[in-house]
Amino acid sequence: SDAAKNASGDIIYFYDTDLPTELSVLRPLINAIHRGNDIAIGSRYLPQSSITRTRNRKYAGKLFVHLARVLLGGGVTDYQCGCKAFARESLNTLMSYAHTRGWTWDTEILALAQRAGYKIAEVPVIWKENDRTTLKWRDTFRMGWEVLTFAWKIRICGCHPQKNTHTKK
DSSP, X not given: OHHHHHOOSSEEEEEOTTOOBOGGGHHHHHHHHHTTOSEEEEETTSTTOEEEOOHHHHHHHHHHHHHHHHXXXXXXXXXXXXXXXXXXXXXXXXXXTOOOOSTTHHHHHHHHHHHHTOOEEEEEOEEEOOTTOOOOHHXXXXXXXXXXXXXXXXXXXXXXXXXXOOOOO
């Protein structure tokens, strides 16, 4: 959140520090924002994507995606791929509603964006798990609880930006 506030430019880009996604996705994400999308995300679950990961990580990821899609209303194929680009105005608005920190901050941002009608583009990625990845099964369960918590906040309590109140240049 502080990083987003201190960043300069009209497009803010986030990328996982363990570098599982090839940097070649940067240009398609930026182009998607230039084409009028509020958010552009990499997705490991698009048919054109190429992913390499362990079986445990694969199942944990699919479990999380399924849970998130059910609880948050679907629409996004990959909430957790660690490369995302945002139009500055859109991210600033969404961040004012988000409270989650850690592994699921981006899932909450995308859930808020979906609920408010933001335009989200997904682009395929080349993604490879590496030895520095630290996700464990207990992390998946904790993340599931966090998704349940903000799904309640967003879908039931209505704590999200109002539909179409965001503005885009």
